[in-house]
Amino acid sequence: MSGRISPExxxxxxxxxxxxxxxNCLAEPSRVVQEALAGGTTMIQFREKGHGALTGxxxxxxxxxxxxxxxxxxxxxxxxxxxxxxxELDADGVHIGQDDExxxxxxxxxxxxxxxxxxxxxxxxxRAILQGADYLGVGPIYPTISKDDAQAVxxxxxxxxxxxxxxxxxxVGIGGIxxxxxxxxxxxxxxxxxVISAVTQAERIRAAAAELKHKVLLSIKHSRMSQKL
Numbered sequence: 001m002s003g004r005i006s007p008e009x010x011x012x013x014x015x016x017x018x019x020x021x022x023x024n025c026l027a028e029p030s031r032v033v034q035e036a037l038a039g040g041t042t043m044i045q046f047r048e049k050g051h052g053a054l055t056g057x058x059x060x061x062x063x064x065x066x067x068x069x070x071x072x073x074x075x076x077x078x079x080x081x082x083x084x085x086x087x088e089l090d091a092d093g094v095h096i097g098q099d100d101e102x103x104x105x106x107x108x109x110x111x112x113x114x115x116x117x118x119x120x121x122x123x124x125x126x127r128a129i130l131q132g133a134d135y136l137g138v139g140p141i142y143p144t145i146s147k148d149d150a151q152a153v154x155x156x157x158x159x160x161x162x163x164x165x166x167x168x169x170x171x172v173g174i175g176g177i178x179x180x181x182x183x184x185x186x187x188x189x190x191x192x193x194x195v196i197s198a199v200t201q202a203e204r205i206r207a208a209a210a211e212l213k214h215k216v217l218l219s220i221k222h223s224r225m226s227q228k229l
Contacts (some may be wrong), residue, residue, distance in 0.1 A: 004112050010135050010170040013043040013076055013114075014192035015220075016213040017172050021048040022062060024146060024200040033066050036199050037073040039209025042192070044070050045095055045116075047080035063089055076114060083109055095137060098124060107132035116172075120151050120158070122165045129169055137194060138162065140175020141185055146196035156188035163189035179215055186219035187226075 005013075018033070018041045025032045033044060046063050048054055054062055063079070067089055070077035078093045079086035083106055086094045093114025096106055103117050117128035118137045125136055140153050159173060173190035178198055185193055193216060202208035 005114055005134055007134075007170055010114070011191040014135060014170055014172040014190075014194075015042045015216045016040060016209060017043045017045065017192055017194040018199055018209070019045040019047050019080070019146075019174070019194055019196045020066070020200055021046065021050065022054055023048075023050040023052050024196050026201055026203075027205065029062060030065050030069065032200055032205055033069050035205035036209045037069060037075060039199075039206040040213035041075065041199075041209050042213070043076045043078060045078040045080055045194070046091075047095075047196075049080070060085070060088070063091075067091060078114060078116065086110065086113070093134070103128050103131035103133055118174075119162075120154065122162055122167065125162055125165075125167045125169075129167070133169065135170040135172060135191075136162075136167075137172050137174050138190070139173055139194075141173045142176030142178075142181060144176040144196075156184050159185065159188035159190050179211055182212065182215040183219040183222070186216060187223050191220075192216055 018036050020033060022029050046066055048059050067077040076092035078095050079091045080095050081100050083094055094106055094110055095116035097118040107115055114134050115132055116135045116137055117133040119125040119128050128136060138158060141156055143153050170191045172192050172194045173185040174194035177185055177193045177195055182193055199205055199208050
């Protein structure tokens with residue numbers, strides 16, 4: 001990779017960001033990802049955690065399978081938390097939480113690959129940016145059942161507060177986001193949405209991804225028009 005990703009390109013990749021692992025999927029994970037990509041998903045994060053999650057060779061093989069689908073679609077493939085796995089796969093990036101390895105340490109190890117950091121406060125956001133984050137994952141905005149280690153619910157207000165505090169890096173909202181909540185999240189300052197169950201638990205995966213993506217694009221357009229007024 002020649003250099004760090006530009007904020008403009010990062011914002012586009014965050015529009016419809018699917019976080020996926022085998023424990024979250026109703027259908028085969030590779031089918032979920034294939035359908036989600038066909039529906040317009042702009043980035044995939046591999047998060048193999050929780051009760052019954054794969055480990056060792058089966059986890060690696062699933063990650064490689066999903067990465068190949070992303071490569072074929074020209075979409076970034078991000079690994080949650082596991083820097084060794086990301087480097088072994090030559091993934092496009094890593095996403096870390098506040099309890100994981102520090103962002104500056106991960107940045108030193110992954111070079112110019114994409115680095116996403118979860119942030120729940122303005123202080124955490126500023127520190128992540130100083131340490132080399134390309135984007136922030138902010139949430140949980142709403143209650144979520146997909147993560148058993150989720151922090152306290154923030155509400156869209158945290159996005160407003162971060163933008164008001166001049167935190168202008170790309171931000172993706174995560175946690176309990178449904179089609180009805182997209183406009184509120186984007187209107188509050190997010191560049192896109194990260195979802196798990198809204199797509200992985202959907203009966204019609206491609207349609208669910210497409211509807212969410214369409215709503216994000218409409219909300220971004222609406223938000224920009226409001227700012228100009």
